Structures are given as C-alpha cells and as structure tokens.
Amino acid sequence: MMKPLTSKQQEIFDFILDCIKNENYTPTMREIAEQFGFKSVNSVNDHLTAIERKGYVSRRHGASRGIVVSDEFFDGTDSEDEPGIPILGKTAAGAPITAIENVEGRLELSELYGEEHFALRVEGQSMIDAGIWDGDYVIVRQQPRVENGQIAVAVVDGEATVKRINLKGGEVELIPENENYRPILVDLSVSEFYIAGKVVGVHRVIRS
Amino acid sequence: MMKPLTSKQQEIFDFILDCIKNENYTPTMREIAEQFGFKSVNSVNDHLTAIERKGYVSRRHGASRGIVVSDEFFDGTDSEDEPGIPILGKTAAGAPITAIENVEGRLELSELYGEEHFALRVEGQSMIDAGIWDGDYVIVRQQPRVENGQIAVAVVDGEATVKRINLKGGEVELIPENENYRPILVDLSVSEFYIAGKVVGVHRVIRS
DNA sequence: TTGAATACTGTACAGATTTACAGTATAGTT
DNA sequence: AACTATACTGTAAATCTGTACAGTATTCAA
Numbered sequence: 001m002m003k004p005l006t007s008k009q010q011e012i013f014d015f016i017l018d019c020i021k022n023e024n025y026t027p028t029m030r031e032i033a034e035q036f037g038f039k040s041v042n043s044v045n046d047h048l049t050a051i052e053r054k055g056y057v058s059r060r061h062g063a064s065r066g067i068v069v070s071d072e073f074f075d076g077t078d079s080e081d082e083p084g085i086p087i088l089g090k091t092a093a094g095a096p097i098t099a100i101e102n103v104e105g106r107l108e109l110s111e112l113y114g115e116e117h118f119a120l121r122v123e124g125q126s127m128i129d130a131g132i133w134d135g136d137y138v139i140v141r142q143q144p145r146v147e148n149g150q151i152a153v154a155v156v157d158g159e160a161t162v163k164r165i166n167l168k169g170g171e172v173e174l175i176p177e178n179e180n181y182r183p184i185l186v187d188l189s190v191s192e193f194y195i196a197g198k199v200v201g202v203h204r205v206i207r208s
Numbered sequence: 209m210m211k212p213l214t215s216k217q218q219e220i221f222d223f224i225l226d227c228i229k230n231e232n233y234t235p236t237m238r239e240i241a242e243q244f245g246f247k248s249v250n251s252v253n254d255h256l257t258a259i260e261r262k263g264y265v266s267r268r269h270g271a272s273r274g275i276v277v278s279d280e281f282f283d284g285t286d287s288e289d290e291p292g293i294p295i296l297g298k299t300a301a302g303a304p305i306t307a308i309e310n311v312e313g314r315l316e317l318s319e320l321y322g323e324e325h326f327a328l329r330v331e332g333q334s335m336i337d338a339g340i341w342d343g344d345y346v347i348v349r350q351q352p353r354v355e356n357g358q359i360a361v362a363v364v365d366g367e368a369t370v371k372r373i374n375l376k377g378g379e380v381e382l383i384p385e386n387e388n389y390r391p392i393l394v395d396l397s398v399s400e401f402y403i404a405g406k407v408v409g410v411h412r413v414i415r416s
Numbered sequence: 417t418t419g420a421a422t423a424c425t426g427t428a429c430a431g432a433t434t435t436a437c438a439g440t441a442t443a444g445t446t
Numbered sequence: 447a448a449c450t451a452t453a454c455t456g457t458a459a460a461t462c463t464g465t466a467c468a469g470t471a472t473t474c475a476a
Binding site: 024025026028064065066068086087107108109110112118119120121128131133137139150151199200201202203204205206207208 | 232233234236272273274276294295315316317318320326327328329336339341345347358359407408409410411412413414416
C-alpha cells in the first residue's frame with residue numbers, strides 16, 4: 001500500500017492530474033505556485049519532494065515540466081488498463097476459478113485482430129458444418145486473395161457471402177459446408193467477383 | 209480541407225505526436241533539433257511556424273514545451289476512438305464492402321460483455337454439436353445458478369467442464385452435445401460441485 | 417524536548433527555452 | 447525576374463524553469 005498524501009499534497013497532485021487531463025500538459029512549479037497563491041516556488045518544490053517520496057510522481061531531472069505521474073494514476077486517460085476480458089486457465093484442484101493466478105491472458109477483438117479486420121453477420125445455414133452458424137459474426141481480414149479451400153467472404157455482383165473458395169481457371173467454386181447445399185459456380189467473365197477477405201474468426205453470442 | 213504538410217514538416221509533426229503518445233510530454237524545440245540533427249533551433253522554429261500556419265498545432269507563447277497539437281490529430285491517445293472492430297452490414301449493390309456508410313456498429317468483447325465475464329478455452333469434442341469446438345474460447349458470465357438445459361461451466365471436484373446442465377434432486381446431469389459421448393451424473397452428496405457461470409458466447413480463431 | 421514531517425517565504429543562479437533577427441540557398445510560381 | 451515558401455546556420459537577448467540554500471512556524475510522535 002502507498003503512503004497517503006496530506007490534504008494539501010493531494011490538492012496539488014490533483015491539480016497536476018487535472019492539468020494533464022484537461023490542458024494536456026504538465027504544469028511548471030511556478031504555474032502550480034500561482035494556482036495555489038504560493039509566493040515561493042520552493043513551497044511547490046517541498047510538496048513535490050514529499051509527493052515524489054511517497055511514490056505518486058517522479059521527476060525528470062532538469063527538464064522543464066518534468067513531473068511524471070506514476071502509471072497507476074492514469075485511469076483510462078493514458079496508460080489504458082489491460083484490455084479485454086480475462087482468459088482463465090486450468091484451475092488447481094479446489095482453487096476458485098476466478099483466482100487471479102489462473103489468468104492466462106486477455107481476450108479482446110481489437111487486440112487479437114488488427115486494423116485491417118472487420119466483422120460480418122452471417123445469414124443462413126450454409127456453413128454450419130464449418131462451425132459458422134446463422135447469426136454468428138465472422139471476423140474477416142481484408143485481403144484480395146485466399147488459398148483454395150480457405151473460408152472467405154466473397155462478393156458476387158455486390159452480394160456478400162461466406163463460403164469456402166475454390167478458384168480454377170475462369171471459374172470460382174463457392175463451396176458451402178452443409179450437406180443440404182450445393183456448391184455455387186461463378187463465371188468470372190459473366191459476374192463481377194472479388195474476395196473481400198479471409199475469415200479468421202467466428203464469434204457467437206448465445207442468448208437464452 | 210487542411211493544407212498538406214511537406215515531408216519534412218510531416219516528419220517533425222509525427223515526432224511531436226510520437227513524443228506525446230509514447231513519452232507523454234511535448235518536446236522542446238531543442239529536443240526536436242537534436243532529434244533531427246539541426247544545428248540551430250531556429251530550423252525547428254521555422255518548421256513549427258509553417259506547421260502552425262497550416263493549422264496542425266498552436267503554441268502557448270513563452271511557455272516551455274508549449275506546442276499544442278490540434279484536437280483532430282489525437283487518434284486514440286486522448287479522445288478515444290470508437291472501440292472494437294467495425295461490423296459491416298449489407299452492401300448496397302456494387303458498393304465497396306468497406307464503405308463507412310455500411311458500418312452497423314462495432315464488435316468488442318469488453319463492450320459486449322461486462323466486468324463479470326471471463327473466457328475459458330475449451331478442450332475436447334464433447335460440445336461440438338452445440339457449435340463449441342475444441343480450442344474455442346467460451347465467454348462465461350459468472351453466476352451461481354443456471355436454468356436446466358442451459359450451457360454452463362461446471363466445476364466438479366476442482367475440474368472445470370463446459371456442459372449442458374440438468375439439475376434434478378440431489379444429482380446434476382452434465383449433458384454433452386456429441387452423440388459419441390454419454391451424460392455424466394454427479395452426486396451432490398459425494399462430489400464438490402458448483403456452477404462457475406453461464407456460457408453466453410463462443411469465440412473461435414481460425415488458423416490456416 | 418528533541419526530532420521529523422509539514423507548510424510555507426525569500427533569494428539566487430545556472431541552464432533550459434522561446435523568440436527574434438540576420439543571413440544563405442534552393443525550388444517553384446507568377 | 448521578382449516573389450514566396452521551404453529549409454537550413456548562427457547569434458543573442460529575454461524570460462522561463464528547476465534546483466539549491468537559508469530561514470520561520472506548527473504539529474505530531476518518540
């Protein structure tokens with residue numbers, strides 16, 4: 001646990017946090033002195049020395065506006081908390097499943113997938129044997145080509161569908177993953193066709 | 209539209225953005241000069257004057273580290289962008305799938321699910337008919353009870369498993385979703401049993 | 417009652433920093 | 447050919463800034 005600040009020190013520390021948050025710059029000691037009506041900069045220096053000793057800030061020696069607020073006081077403003085939801089590992093026998101020791105990592109779509117990804121809601125049953133159900137979101141990495149046999153979002157005449165791709169000569173075969181469906185053949189000289197991207201993830205929200 | 213920066217001006221502007229983003233402070237003109245090998249600070253001043261004239265920054269007169277980057281250039285650093293990856297809707301005929309107009313919303317686990325959720329990696333094939341595959345992450349909302357027939361994470365004698373739950377009297381039936389597997393019966397008077405939470409989502413990362 | 421922490425004033429100075437002014441040179445526009 | 451913008455060097459003054467040192471006063475714990 002960190003040593004508590006006195007009320008005056010807290011005021012000054014809060015002012016520094018406010019400056020960074022609202023004005024986007026660290027104040028100088030003279031600016032702090034002016035704010036609090038101190039007639040001497042050394043008043044600020046004394047307070048900062050105490051605040052620093054207690055671990056709330058550090059200072060870049062010699063640098064102007066060199067007060068550096070410790071990481072743990074940036075809530076959401078700058079050093080973002082760990083993103084996403086915790087991935088729990090195997091629980092040791094008897095240990096509560098929520099034990100922090102068991103956190104293997106964190107799951108977050110924007111961390112897992114980068115800038116070039118988008119999500120698309122799947123309609124229909126044509127890919128259920130590939131584990132992609134009606135209503136699922138597929139995560140798609142934008143790329144113009146995929147290897148034969150890979151699952152991709154294909155756009156045929158402006159219509160987007162998720163299918164397994166098999167390109168051969170002047171034709172593309174869009175293969176569903178459901179025994180009740182037949183592959184679709186697209187003639188590249190007739191239809192406008194392109195690959196929007198490769199399906200790299202599936203997400204399903206379970207209701208009920 | 210804003211006047212474009214020259215490549216040199218852009219470099220300097222980018223460096224300032226980097227400083228703010230990574231080091232958390234605005235550089236002084238001397239720090240910029242040192243970074244770019246300028247022998248005169250006035251080189252920096254000239255560039256800044258140009259960058260300011262074009263509207264990318266303003267300057268607090270007389271203040272050290274007084275460069276103020278214009279609001280519209282804080283991407284993610286301060287004024288947080290929308291979280292998550294874009295969910296694209298139906299594309300209008302012929303419209304490019306990446307058109308911003310078609311963004312229906314954004315998908316992000318920490319937004320979709322709240323604090324009381326965690327993820328768990330599934331091992332085994334026992335739930336494949338429920339669309340939960342080996343290696344998938346299930347998203348679990350922590351709660352001590354579920355309705356019969358719902359899928360949950362059950363902890364039996366410290367061992368966590370994902371199954372459909374059927375509680376009846378002094379027994380719990382853990383029902384797999386795979387015809388090759390048989391339901392497991394847990395005697396509550398013999399085994400330590402509790403529900404870790406309800407499975408409310410599934411996420412699969414597709415490799416290959 | 418001695419000491420340490422807090423909470424200030426006041427002064428001073430070295431070095432950091434902005435800003436200004438005087439140049440040089442090149443490239444593109446009018 | 448004159449003008450403007452870009453892209454620098456060099457110098458120097460004005461002011462900003464952190465840091466140090468010398469005090470004063472109060473409070474609280476040992």
